[in-house]
Every structure is written in structure tokens, then in C-alpha cells.
Amino acid sequence: MSNTVHRRKWGFSRCPKMREKISQLIDSELDEKETAKLLSLLDTEASLKEAWSDYHLIGDALRANRMLHVDVRSAVSVRVYQSPTVVATPYYPSPLRSLRTWGRYALAASVCFIVMTQWQPLTESLRASLQNDQVAKPTLHAVSDRDNVYFFAHQEMAADQNLLPVMPGQRAPS
Amino acid sequence: MKKGCLWACLFSIATCCLAVANDDWPLLGRASRAGRDLPLDGVYLHQMNGTLETFRLTRVHDRDGVLERRLALDGIPREIIRKNSLFTCYAPNKKLLIDARVNVMRLFPALISDRLDNVAQSYTLSRLHSDRVAERSCRWLELKAKDKRRYSLRICVDSTTALPLKTMTLTPQGDIVEQYIFTEINLTHPVNQAELKPKYKFSSPLKIAVPGPAQNHMASRVEVAGLPTGFYLLRALERSLKPGRADGVQHMVFSDGVAFLSIFVEPVGLAMSTARVLNLNGAINMASAARGEQLITLVGDMPKPALAALVKSIHVVMKP
Numbered sequence: 463m464s465n466t467v468h469r470r471k472w473g474f475s476r477c478p479k480m481r482e483k484i485s486q487l488i489d490s491e492l493d494e495k496e497t498a499k500l501l502s503l504l505d506t507e508a509s510l511k512e513a514w515s516d517y518h519l520i521g522d523a524l525r526a527n528r529m530l531h532v533d534v535r536s537a538v539s540v541r542v543y544q545s546p547t548v549v550a551t552p553y554y555p556s557p558l559r560s561l562r563t564w565g566r567y568a569l570a571a572s573v574c575f576i577v578m579t580q581w582q583p584l585t586e587s588l589r590a591s592l593q594n595d596q597v598a599k600p601t602l603h604a605v606s607d608r609d610n611v612y613f614f615a616h617q618e619m620a621a622d623q624n625l626l627p628v629m630p631g632q633r634a635p636s
Numbered sequence: 637m638k639k640g641c642l643w644a645c646l647f648s649i650a651t652c653c654l655a656v657a658n659d660d661w662p663l664l665g666r667a668s669r670a671g672r673d674l675p676l677d678g679v680y681l682h683q684m685n686g687t688l689e690t691f692r693l694t695r696v697h698d699r700d701g702v703l704e705r706r707l708a709l710d711g712i713p714r715e716i717i718r719k720n721s722l723f724t725c726y727a728p729n730k731k732l733l734i735d736a737r738v739n740v741m742r743l744f745p746a747l748i749s750d751r752l753d754n755v756a757q758s759y760t761l762s763r764l765h766s767d768r769v770a771e772r773s774c775r776w777l778e779l780k781a782k783d784k785r786r787y788s789l790r791i792c793v794d795s796t797t798a799l800p801l802k803t804m805t806l807t808p809q810g811d812i813v814e815q816y817i818f819t820e821i822n823l824t825h826p827v828n829q830a831e832l833k834p835k836y837k838f839s840s841p842l843k844i845a846v847p848g849p850a851q852n853h854m855a856s857r858v859e860v861a862g863l864p865t866g867f868y869l870l871r872a873l874e875r876s877l878k879p880g881r882a883d884g885v886q887h888m889v890f891s892d893g894v895a896f897l898s899i900f901v902e903p904v905g906l907a908m909s910t911a912r913v914l915n916l917n918g919a920i921n922m923a924s925a926a927r928g929e930q931l932i933t934l935v936g937d938m939p940k941p942a943l944a945a946l947v948k949s950i951h952v953v954m955k956p
Contacts, residue, residue: 617842
């Protein structure tokens with residue numbers, strides 16, 4: 463049966479020649495002219511599109527099967543068999559432990575709350591004290607002028623009795 | 637026989653103790669003189685009332701006597717120059733001169749009087765452990781007050797020169813009120829006299845009340861009762877506390893050889909008559925109270941509670 467008869471009866475997809483061409487196109491074995499002609503046919507012929515999809519599906523299946531010759535099942539079974547079995551009692555949290563855990567959470571939350579509520583006033587007071595320190599006039603003698611007169615009068619008379627003149631006739635009692 | 641040996645041992649131990657104790661007083665006298673006159677170049681710290689300051693002290697002897705410069709290395713710029721018994725304060729401006737004057741109050745290491753003859757009435761002297769200050773070995777001496785009305789003083793005296801290298805003023809409870817300590821000191825190399833020149837422009841000489849006939853008269857007509865034992869009258873004068881005014885305030889200075897106590901007596905109308913007790917500077921406290929028509933004010937290096945009690949119990953009588 464000629465290609466023309468095939469094409470009329472079964473369409474492009476059943477034509478052996480056309481299927482071979484599609485196969486060659488997928489395998490990149492056609493030249494540019496034939497490739498362009500076949501691609502334009504693929505755009506118009508739905509049966510050819512179906513054949514194109516079938517060939518790709520067959521190709522994917524074949525490529526997938528090629529990887530199946532690596533059989534790792536036996537090796538994995540051996541490793542699983544050889545690996546030690548860990549026997550552990552299941553963990554059931556006791557009510558007391560649970561309470562302790564919740565207690566810790568509560569404590570942490572309380573600390574966070576206190577820090578959050580106290581931090582701002584603390585930083586403000588620290589800032590205020592720092593500002594006060596910066597603006598405070600340096601002084602060695604934080605006493606009012608009224609008391610200063612006594613301080614300096616005392617100093618004039620008693621700064622150092624070894625160095626200042628002593629009143630005549632005044633001696634330490636023996 | 638055995639009893640005789642025992643008594644001999646006790647006698648020898650007692651003699652040794654007495655000998656050591658007798659050695660301590662001359663050592664304190666040496667410390668007093670060295671603190672006042674020994675040539676040196678050093679840096680010391682002064683700690684009081686939660687503050688710490690650093691000073692450089694340079695002292696030389698020239699043909700005119702003792703020349704000394706005390707320069708504040710931190711804080712408010714100021715310096716004090718001493719020529720024998722004359723003090724001059726220097727500062728970069730006039731306002732800071734008052735801070736320089738404050739530092740003349742206690743002139744480390746000259747904190748101890750060399751008139752030690754009556755100190756023993758009020759203090760016990762004991763020798764404590766050895767120590768090391770500013771890379772020099774020293775020995776602690778303690779002047780412990782016999783009552784709770786005055787401070788005790790601990791002095792670490794240099795093993796070679798007897799210079800006080802560190803002093804601590806302690807309350808009767810044993811708390812440190814004030815302390816001085818040399819951090820570095822040079823006692824051997826000569827100091828260039830150029831280093832003793834003041835670097836600041838403004839100066840103010842420290843006024844010294846020079847004793848005269850008026851003071852003698854004043855001292856003869858004043859009677860003070862109720863003072864702690866050991867205090868004797870050092871100076872007395874009638875003065876004004878404000879420049880340009882003749883207020884007629886009686887000022888008497890007493891000392892027990894270690895502490896100084898000023899007594900001011902003035903009419904109540906001249907000052908506020910509210911009773912007050914306050915700290916003025918380091919170990920220096922003040923207490924005042926009205927007694928009849930007199931306002932009595934006490935200033936001295938004595939504990940605050942002692943001054944507060946004393947101002948209530950003291951009796952000052954001025955004879956006509």
C-alpha cells in the first residue's frame with residue numbers, strides 16, 4: 463500500500479513513512495528542510511501531534527527503564543538487617559514534669575514582662591542621671607556658701623598645726 | 637626555782653613589749669617630720685566621699701627652706717605652692733581658686749602633728765603588719781582612738797625614711813572615711829626647681845591667722861567645758877566670718893594632737909539658729925545648735941554623731 467493510500471485511509475499518524483520521519487525528528491536525524499516541513503505539518507495535523515506525543519512518551523519510558531537495571535534493593539535490605547536495633551521506652555511526659563515545664567515557661571514569661579515594664583523607666587532614669595552628670599558643674603565641695611565660711615575659717619586656723627604659727631603660751635598639756 | 641624562771645620569762649616578755657611600744661612613738665615622730673619636710677617627687681591618690689583624685693607632689697629644700705608644689709592631675713585644674721609655712725593656691729580662673737583652697741585642708745603626707753606628747757591620752761599606738769606601697773616596703777602603725785568620739789588613723793610608714801606612704805582615716809566602726817596613697821614616689825633623684833613653678837595664672841594666698849596680743853587676751857577669758865579628754869586650746873581669736881563686716885565671732889581651735897576642732901560662738905541673731913549636722917569635706921564634719929542666746933558651731937575631723945552630741949553638751953563661758 464502506497465503512502466498516499468495510507469494517508470487517505472488512516473491519516474498521517476498511521477503512515478509508516480511519516481511515523482519514521484517523526485521518529486527521526488525526535489532523534490534529530492532530519493536535515494533543516496525536512497525538519498521545517500515536518501514541523502509545519504505537526505502544526506496542522508492533529509494525528510501527527512498525537513504520534514509526536516506517543517513517541518515522546520515511549521522515549522521517556524525507555525529512558526526510565528534504562529535506569530532500572532541498577533538493583534539496590536538487596537544491598538539496602540542487608541544494611542537494614544545489619545544496623546543495630548535501639549530499644550527505648552516510649553516517652554510519656556508525667557503530669558509533674560509537664561507542670562515543671564509550664565512553670566519554667568511561666569517564669570520566663572514573668573521575667574520578660576518585668577524586663578519589658580521596668581526597662582524603659584530604668585533607661586530613662588539612667589539617661590537622666592547621665593545628663594545630670596554631664597551638665598553638673600564639677601565641684602569638690604558641695605556645701606552652701608553659708609557653711610563654706612565656717613569651713614574656710616577652720617581651714618585657716620587648722621590646716622596643719624605643724625606649719626601654721628602657734629599661739630604663744632599655748633602648749634599641749636603634759 | 638620553777639616560779640623564779642616563770643617570773644623571769646614574764647618579765648623579759650613584758651620588757652620586750654614595752655621596748656617595742658616605746659619604739660613606736662619615736663617612729664611616729666619621724667613619720668610626722670618626714671611627711672612635712674622630706675624632699676620627694678611622687679604621685680598620690682586621695683579618696684573620700686566616693687571620689688578619687690590624683691595629685692603630683694614635688695618638694696625640695698633650697699636655701700630659703702622648703703619649697704613644695706601640689707598639682708591636681710585630674711578633675712578641676714588647680715595647684716598649691718608652699719614656701720615653708722606660706723601657702724598660695726593657683727588656678728586657671730578665679731572661680732576655681734576656691735576648689736584649690738579646699739585641698740589645703742589636709743596636706744598629705746603631713747597629716748600628723750609632731751607634738752605627740754598628749755596624743756597618748758586619747759589614742760593607743762600599735763604596730764601592725766608589714767606592707768608594700770609604691771614599690772617600697774612599709775610598716776603599718778595604728779593610732780586607735782580610746783573613745784568613739786574621734787577617728788582612728790592608720791599610717792603605713794616607709795621602712796627606710798619613715799615617710800607615710802599610705803594613710804587611712806577610720807570611723808569607730810572601722811569604716812574608711814578617707815585615704816591617701818602614693819602610687820609612685822622618687823626619694824633619691826634631685827628635682828629640677830623649674831618643675832616647682834606654678835603653671836596657672838590666678839593665685840590666692842591662704843590667709844593665716846597670726847597670733848597676737850588680742851588672741852592671748854581672748855584665750856585668757858574663754859572657758860570651754862565638756863570637750864573630750866586630750867583636747868587643748870591651740871588658738872583663739874575674735875573674727876568676722878564675712879569680709880568687710882565686724883561680726884565679732886569668737887573662734888577657738890582645739891586639738892588632741894591628731895584631730896582639730898574649731899568652735900565658733902556668735903550671737904543667734906547673726907546666723908540661722910537651726911540645729912544642723914553635715915559633712916563638709918571627707919573626714920571634716922560640722923554641727924551647730926543654739927544655746928541660749930549663743931549659736932555654737934563645731935567644725936572638725938571628728939565623726940558626725942560625736943559632733944552632734946558634743947554641740948549639745950558643750951559649755952562655752954566668756955569671762956568679762
